[in-house]
Amino acid sequence: MLGLTLALRLAESGFNVTVLEKSTGIGGVLKPARIGNYSWDQFYHVILLSDMHLRKLIEELGLTDRIEWGETRTGFYTDGRLYSMSNTLEFLSFPPLSLFDKLRLGFTIFYASRIKNWEKLEDFTVSDWLIRLSGQATFDKIWLPLLKSKLGEYYKITSAAFIWAAIARMYSARRTGLKKEMFGYIKGGYDHVLNRFDEILSQKGVNVLLETEVREIAHTEGEVRCIAGGRTLDYDAVIMTLPSTEIPALVPAMTEREKKQMLSTTYESVICPTYLLRKPLAGFYVMNITDGHLPFTGVIEMTALMDRNYFDGHSLVYLPRYLAFEDPLWSKGDKEITEDFLSALEVIYPALSGEDVVASSLSRARNVMPVPTLNYSKKVLPSTITSIGNIFIVNSAQIANGTMNINEIVGLAERKAVEVSNILYRST
Numbered sequence: 001m002l003g004l005t006l007a008l009r010l011a012e013s014g015f016n017v018t019v020l021e022k023s024t025g026i027g028g029v030l031k032p033a034r035i036g037n038y039s040w041d042q043f044y045h046v047i048l049l050s051d052m053h054l055r056k057l058i059e060e061l062g063l064t065d066r067i068e069w070g071e072t073r074t075g076f077y078t079d080g081r082l083y084s085m086s087n088t089l090e091f092l093s094f095p096p097l098s099l100f101d102k103l104r105l106g107f108t109i110f111y112a113s114r115i116k117n118w119e120k121l122e123d124f125t126v127s128d129w130l131i132r133l134s135g136q137a138t139f140d141k142i143w144l145p146l147l148k149s150k151l152g153e154y155y156k157i158t159s160a161a162f163i164w165a166a167i168a169r170m171y172s173a174r175r176t177g178l179k180k181e182m183f184g185y186i187k188g189g190y191d192h193v194l195n196r197f198d199e200i201l202s203q204k205g206v207n208v209l210l211e212t213e214v215r216e217i218a219h220t221e222g223e224v225r226c227i228a229g230g231r232t233l234d235y236d237a238v239i240m241t242l243p244s245t246e247i248p249a250l251v252p253a254m255t256e257r258e259k260k261q262m263l264s265t266t267y268e269s270v271i272c273p274t275y276l277l278r279k280p281l282a283g284f285y286v287m288n289i290t291d292g293h294l295p296f297t298g299v300i301e302m303t304a305l306m307d308r309n310y311f312d313g314h315s316l317v318y319l320p321r322y323l324a325f326e327d328p329l330w331s332k333g334d335k336e337i338t339e340d341f342l343s344a345l346e347v348i349y350p351a352l353s354g355e356d357v358v359a360s361s362l363s364r365a366r367n368v369m370p371v372p373t374l375n376y377s378k379k380v381l382p383s384t385i386t387s388i389g390n391i392f393i394v395n396s397a398q399i400a401n402g403t404m405n406i407n408e409i410v411g412l413a414e415r416k417a418v419e420v421s422n423i424l425y426r427s428t
Contacts, residue, residue: 001030002409003241004197005057006394009417011204015424018235019206020228022213026198029365030190030406035276036359038311040189043272043363044300044318046285047184050169051407053414058186061196066187070305075284077291077299077348078141082282096290101138108133112167118401121160122375129160145288149298150403152322154268154371162372165403183285185306217251219388237390237424239416243267243367244382244397255387264380265397267367269325273338276358277315280304281349294344295329296321314358319345325366334362369404370397377401384419390427392420 004026007017025031033042047054047067058064073086076094084090092102111133115121121129130143147155147163186193201208212229217238219225224238240247245267248259273296280303281287287299300318308315319341323329329337338360346352373380377400382393394416399408 001028001406002394002396002413004194004201005410005413006239006241006417006420007201007206008197008204009414010421011201011206013417013421015421017204017206018233019201019208020212020214020226020233021208021210024210025194026208026210027190027194029368030194032189032191033274033361033363035274035316035361038276038359039191040274040310040316041191042274042361043270043365044302044320045185045190045406046305047186048169048407049182049184051405053411054407057410058193061193061200063186063193063196066192067184068187068306069182069184072183072285072305073283075282075287076141076145077287077289078145080291082287082348084284086284096141097138101135101141104134105138105142108138109167112164115164118161118164119377121164122372122377124160125374126155126158126160126163130163141290145290145298148322149286149288149320150322150369151371152268152297152324154266154322154324157266157371157373159372159374159376161376161401162403165401169403169405183305185302188310214250217391218253219391224390237392237420239392239394239420241395244370244393244395245367247393251386251388251391253388258387261380262382265382266371266373267325268322268369268371269327269330269364269366270320270322270368271329271337271362271364272318272320273341273360273362275317275319275338275342275345275360276311277317277352278356278358280308280315281317281352287348289348294347296341296344299345299348317345322369330364338362370399372400384416385423390424392423394420 003019007019011017029043031042032039058067073084076083076085078096083094085094108130126147127139131139134143151158209229214226214228216227217224223234223236226233226235226238244262244265247262248254281299281301283304284301285304289298296319298320300320302316302318303311321329342354342357380397381400382397384392384394386393396404396409399412
């Protein structure tokens with residue numbers, strides 16, 4: 001979505017744009033996967049009412065009528081039991097926390113929502129900051145599972161700015177949604193968005209080259225030369241949207257300082273088995289898990305939000321696990337992971353068995369999210385401009401004060417398209 005949105009905006013600004021894509025299709029992690037006889041998003045995605053960048057783009061693509069909205073429920077699995085925490089009454093009666101702990105939790109959320117100078121939060125780890133405000137018990141039972149659901153073990157090196165951004169996004173969504181936890185999804189999945197994007201880009205004259213992996217980028221005789229897909233391609237300018245850690249190998253002429261900064265970015269990867277079940281689980285869109293012995297970091301029951309008729313009455317469940325690429329789990333086979341995760345799911349839901357599984361699949365993505373470490377915006381965040389003429393960087397590592405989601409990616413692309421356009425026009 002980053003590269004596609006950039007291409008669209010640059011084409012609208014009058015540039016002749018080419019997209020180089022190493023895969024067989026556009027879309028990255030938004031591409032669909034086969035789950036039995038069905039095709040759906042390989043990873044789970046929702047839209048908040050406050051996601052105005054994404055909603056505006058979907059409107060431009062003529063797909064607003066494909067957004068379905070619904071209220072969701074949230075659950076917690078802690079100390080071997082399931083609890084619902086979907087409204088104020090359930091929050092106040094949540095047994096694992098004392099009334100004092102709940103008051104501290106409420107204060108933490110309110111306090112974070114009022115913070116304007118988020119840069120100061122980069123000086124503290126998210127765990128230290130939350131423990132100081134909410135206490136150890138609340139951190140262990142509430143904050144820790146939420147952090148692990150998005151960061152895995154990387155929460156230990158993440159700054160407090162991360163949770164500020166997450167709270168700010170949810171607060172904004174609740175204001176927009178009149179205090180209701182409203183989520184949206186694309187009817188038929190993001191494949192419809194990608195197909196429409198492809199049509200619009202073609203109409204704008206954007207050339208999309210698939211199966212064209214870039215091997216090297218260099219500035220030569222006033223042009224930027226790309227060795228890609230077995231060909232030599234020359235352009236006036238190149239924007240790299242790939243992860244920071246992959247850039248130094250492709251642009252050997254970068255300074256050692258630039259390369260060091262690129263390589264200092266910590267990325268996490270994700271493994272996500274998906275199951276189509278004969279029956280629903282507990283009706284929670286998200287089930288947060290505090291018991292650390294389970295291999296996944298949450299249970300996403302997508303059909304608790306969307307219409308099960310898309311899958312002929314079956315339930316769609318994702319079991320994500322965010323981890324380092326070096327984690328031993330990454331090297332395990334798809335079948336072994338899918339079976340192990342299902343066995344762990346049966347611990348939470350004893351009535352579930354292998355016979356209830358209609359189909360399953362497993363998706364993996366490397367370098368899917370940059371980890372906002374301490375002093376991230378000062379030490380890690382890459383500049384758009386590089387030391388090499390007309391070679392630019394626009395990637396997710398430039399999101400310093402937000403959380404990693406499609407809306408933030410689209411917003412980043414919108415801002416950077418303007419920035420790069422202005423630079424190129426001034427240079428001519």
